[in-house]
Amino acid sequence: MIVNRQFRLKRRPHGRVERADFDFLESPVPEPAEGQAVARNLYLSLDPTNRIWMTDMEQYMPPVALGEVMRGGGIGRIVASRHPGYKEGDLVSGLLGWQDYCLIGAPGELLPPAVIPDGLPIPLPTLMGACGMTGLTAYFGLTVIGEPKPGETVVVSAAAGAVGSVVGQVAKILGARVVGIAGGRQKCELLVKEFGFDAAVDYKAPDFLAQLAAATPKGVDVNFENVGGTIMEAVVARMNLYSRMPLCGMISTYNEDTAPRYDLRPFLMKRIRLQGFIITDFKDRFIEGSMQLAQWHMEGRLKSRETVVEGLDRAPEALNMLFDGTNIGKLVVRI
Amino acid sequence: MIVNRQFRLKRRPHGRVERADFDFLESPVPEPAEGQAVARNLYLSLDPTNRIWMTDMEQYMPPVALGEVMRGGGIGRIVASRHPGYKEGDLVSGLLGWQDYCLIGAPGELLPPAVIPDGLPIPLPTLMGACGMTGLTAYFGLTVIGEPKPGETVVVSAAAGAVGSVVGQVAKILGARVVGIAGGRQKCELLVKEFGFDAAVDYKAPDFLAQLAAATPKGVDVNFENVGGTIMEAVVARMNLYSRMPLCGMISTYNEDTAPRYDLRPFLMKRIRLQGFIITDFKDRFIEGSMQLAQWHMEGRLKSRETVVEGLDRAPEALNMLFDGTNIGKLVVRI
Numbered sequence: 001m002i003v004n005r006q007f008r009l010k011r012r013p014h015g016r017v018e019r020a021d022f023d024f025l026e027s028p029v030p031e032p033a034e035g036q037a038v039a040r041n042l043y044l045s046l047d048p049t050n051r052i053w054m055t056d057m058e059q060y061m062p063p064v065a066l067g068e069v070m071r072g073g074g075i076g077r078i079v080a081s082r083h084p085g086y087k088e089g090d091l092v093s094g095l096l097g098w099q100d101y102c103l104i105g106a107p108g109e110l111l112p113p114a115v116i117p118d119g120l121p122i123p124l125p126t127l128m129g130a131c132g133m134t135g136l137t138a139y140f141g142l143t144v145i146g147e148p149k150p151g152e153t154v155v156v157s158a159a160a161g162a163v164g165s166v167v168g169q170v171a172k173i174l175g176a177r178v179v180g181i182a183g184g185r186q187k188c189e190l191l192v193k194e195f196g197f198d199a200a201v202d203y204k205a206p207d208f209l210a211q212l213a214a215a216t217p218k219g220v221d222v223n224f225e226n227v228g229g230t231i232m233e234a235v236v237a238r239m240n241l242y243s244r245m246p247l248c249g250m251i252s253t254y255n256e257d258t259a260p261r262y263d264l265r266p267f268l269m270k271r272i273r274l275q276g277f278i279i280t281d282f283k284d285r286f287i288e289g290s291m292q293l294a295q296w297h298m299e300g301r302l303k304s305r306e307t308v309v310e311g312l313d314r315a316p317e318a319l320n321m322l323f324d325g326t327n328i329g330k331l332v333v334r335i
Numbered sequence: 336m337i338v339n340r341q342f343r344l345k346r347r348p349h350g351r352v353e354r355a356d357f358d359f360l361e362s363p364v365p366e367p368a369e370g371q372a373v374a375r376n377l378y379l380s381l382d383p384t385n386r387i388w389m390t391d392m393e394q395y396m397p398p399v400a401l402g403e404v405m406r407g408g409g410i411g412r413i414v415a416s417r418h419p420g421y422k423e424g425d426l427v428s429g430l431l432g433w434q435d436y437c438l439i440g441a442p443g444e445l446l447p448p449a450v451i452p453d454g455l456p457i458p459l460p461t462l463m464g465a466c467g468m469t470g471l472t473a474y475f476g477l478t479v480i481g482e483p484k485p486g487e488t489v490v491v492s493a494a495a496g497a498v499g500s501v502v503g504q505v506a507k508i509l510g511a512r513v514v515g516i517a518g519g520r521q522k523c524e525l526l527v528k529e530f531g532f533d534a535a536v537d538y539k540a541p542d543f544l545a546q547l548a549a550a551t552p553k554g555v556d557v558n559f560e561n562v563g564g565t566i567m568e569a570v571v572a573r574m575n576l577y578s579r580m581p582l583c584g585m586i587s588t589y590n591e592d593t594a595p596r597y598d599l600r601p602f603l604m605k606r607i608r609l610q611g612f613i614i615t616d617f618k619d620r621f622i623e624g625s626m627q628l629a630q631w632h633m634e635g636r637l638k639s640r641e642t643v644v645e646g647l648d649r650a651p652e653a654l655n656m657l658f659d660g661t662n663i664g665k666l667v668v669r670i
Contacts, residue, residue: 060604228599242616247603261596264563268582268611269394276603281577 004029005312007070007098013054015255016323019316021054022070022098029101036105037083039076039113041096044312044333045128046319047073047162048226048251060278061110070098072315073133074335075116075124078104091118093132098315100335111280122294123306129330130166130304133279135293137248138166140282142224143174145246145275150175152221155235159200160187161322162330163248166293167224168197169302176222179215181231183325190328195303203231212238219243227252229260236266247276255323305329339364340647342405342433348389350590351658354651356389357405357433364436371440372418374411374448376431379647379668380463381654382408382497383561383586395613396445405433407650408468409670410451410459413439426453428467433650435670446615457629458641464665465501465639468614470628472583473501475617477559478509480581480610485510487556490547490570494535495522496657497665498583501628502559503532504637511557514550516566518660525663530638538566547573554578562587564595571601582611590658640664 007022032038053071056063064071074096078086083105086092094113096102104113122131129135141163148154154171158164159180168178168191179199180191188200199215202208212234219240225232228250239245253260267274282289296302307327309318312335321327342357367373388406391398399406409431413421418440421427429448431437439448457466464470476498483489489506493499494515503513503526514534515526523535534550536543547569554575560567563585574580588595602609617624631637642662644653647670656662 058601058604060606247599250599250603259598259600262599263594264582264585264597264609264611265594266393267609268585268613269392271395271611271613271616273611274599274602274609276599276606276608278603278606281606 002029003027004099004101006100007312007315009054009064009066009068009070011066012056013051014257017051017054017316017319022316024313030103032080032082032103032105034082036103037078037081037086039092039096039102039104040079041074041076041100041102041312041335043075043124043128044096044098044315044335045073045133046315046322046331046333047134048249048254048322050319051254051323070315071095071110072098073128074102075128076102076113085112086115090115092116093127098312100312120294122297125306125308125330125332126297126304128332129162129306130302131290131293131297134162134330135166135302136282136286136289137279138163138224139170139289139293140279140285141246141248141277142167142170142222144282145277146171146222146224146244148174148176148222151177153177153179153216153218154222154224155179155181155216155220155238156224156226157181157203157231157235158226158251159191159197160328161226164224164226165191165195165305165329166302169195170296171222172196172198173296173301179212179220181212181227181235187325187328190305194305209234222246224248225250229253233262236262236272239266239270239272241270243270243272245272245274247274251322307331309333311335337364338362339434339436341435342647342650344389344399344401344403344405346401347391348386349592352386352389352651352654357651359648365438367415367417367438367440369417371438372413372416372421374427374431374437374439375414376409376411376435376437376647376670378410378459378463379431379433379650379670380408380410380468381650381657381666381668382469383584383589383657385654386589386658395615405650406430406445407433408463409437410463411437411448420447421450425450427451428462433647435647455629457632460641460643460665460667461632461639463667464497464641465637466625466628466632469497469665470501470637471617471621471624472614473498473559474505474624474628475614475620476581476583476612477502477505477557479617480612481506481557481559481579483509483511483557486512488512488514488551488553489557489559490514490516490551490555490573491559491561492516492538492566492570493561493586494526494532495663496561499559499561500526500530500640500664501637504530505631506557507531507533508631508636514547516547516562516570522660522663525640529640544569557581559583560585564588568597571597571607574601574605574607576605578605578607580607580609582609586657642666644668646670
């Protein structure tokens with residue numbers, strides 16, 4: 001019997017995710033009924049939002065129920081199909097879950113996975129990163145909400161992460177001055193040397209505020225916000241009149257049981273536009289965005305970095321890398 | 336000698352404004368030099384933002400300096416002019432200050448007053464309220480930032496105030512369902528009976544949250560925010576996916592030395608667009624807005640209420656009415 005290993009949510013984590021928050025169970029690989037298909041999962045995407053799905057706070061999708069397979073994005077290959085939309089061998093991308101095999105078309109499915117091109121000169125982890133959902137998050141959040149103009153200053157936090165590294169590179173392509181915020185000297189060097197940022201600021205350095213001020217002599221026109229907390233407050237203090245703040249995430253606070261709170265007076269006084277978004281808001285434009293990102297990538301203008309963790313069983317511990325900042329670029333698990 | 340009485344800021348208030356925060360001085364009426372004019376002030380506009388100007392927090396204009404005449408909007412009549420833009424008898428509107436006479440064209444003037452039409456069938460207090468800067472604040476904040484669509488639910492706080500009462504009426508004209516938040520039964524009745532709101536919610540009532548929920552069965556699509564604090568949080572909790580929040584003011588917090596702080600997670604999860612604004616952001620469209628408001632007013636579709644306090648010397652105590660909620664509609668001082 002071929003076994004399907006699954007992480008099922010056992011209890012809602014407090015603070016960091018622990019292996020004991022899940023049951024890691026084995027069951028037979030499901031047989032597709034009429035209208036269903038089965039994918040062998042190849043890669044699992046680990047994203048900050050996974051941590052939100054584990055909570056029961058008000059959120060943009062239903063929380064993962066206790067006992068349910070942990071929700072997660074991934075890439076897989078169809079191994080059996082009785083579904084008209086998928087044929088054996090198709091490469092698919094979507095919410096495949098923290099498991100070896102995904103039953104597609106099952107009751108309660110939130111979004112059907114999408115068939116993606118097989119044979120592009122783009123590695124699968126990159127198709128999940130700079131050229132996938134992560135890249136689209138950066139691309140639409142920056143261009144549609146941030147609207148950077150040439151010469152403006154764009155600041156992005158978690159800049160060495162999957163979204164941040166794309167935000168910075170796209171902002172450069174659009175002619176902005178780009179400042180990345182990341183933790184530690186190594187990441188800051190990577191931002192400037194590998195990803196072409198104009199400046200990088202180390203939030204772990206004692207002179208973080210002075211570094212930020214020096215890197216943004218004309219203030220901040222777009223703050224692509226990924227982390228929240230005191231880093232965000234430092235950037236908001238430097239935001240200009242009529243500046244924009246795409247609110248993509250607040251990862252620094254997702255392990256907290258109570259959310260931090262913020263002063264909104266600067267948003268009034270400086271007429272800042274704050275707009276929260278989730279990548280599915282832009283689903284009607286995914287084709288456009290994907291093709292643009294792939295083109296820039298193939299032209300060498302958009303670099304991608306991935307951190308690949310081996311083995312499904314390591315998914316819970318690997319997720320904590322996002323919060324510890326020990327990954328660079330897109331974090332994926334090879335199943 | 337004709338005397339010019341002036342309130343000059345003596346110290347920055349803590350909490351409520353006190354008469355002792357000002358010096359009330361007498362001096363000769365200034366003689367205009369070449370390029371200057373003198374206006375006799377007729378009405379003084381009292382606005383929540385006056386309280387901000389008295390502080391030295393980061394704000395959208397320079398704070399009023401200690402010793403300086405208190406800044407304030409007003410309407411006056413030119414009594415002497417050596418300025419090519421004004422002639423004796425002109426009616427002017429602008430930052431005339433808390434004084435009997437204003438010297439126009441003096442060094443350090445922030446904005447020159449505008450000449451306004453004399454002889455429209457609109458009383459002067461209304462030209463400062465529903466058909467003046469206050470009305471423009473409501474009109475542009477609602478239409479440009481709030482963008483209510485017919486059938487959507489618009490909530491406005493401080494709804495019986497100068498801005499709020501216009502927001503609600505304009506939202507009704509645009510086809511929205513309009514819910515006003517105000518303090519006390521009398522104001523709530525006024526909102527429905529006089530201003531035509533669909534519902535009014537009393538924030539002083541013990542069942543405020545239940546009233547708000549009952550009045551917004553389909554949630555909130557536009558929250559025109561005037562007050563901040565716990566009232567704002569209650570409305571944000573009911574805001575819909577992709578809803579908009581023009582941030583006009585946070586009056587409930589202006590008497591506090593430290594600003595309250597807010598959870599931004601709902602803005603992310605519900606993809607709320609928050610946009611702070613100040614009326615001068617729309618100055619290129621003032622003619623359009625003024626004519627539209629005047630038309631609606633003359634057609635009887637936009638009602639205006641004013642609270643007129645007699646006597647310049649009462650300006651400091653009258654300002655507190657805004658914070659106590661004891662005014663209805665536009666609050667002005669007749670000088």
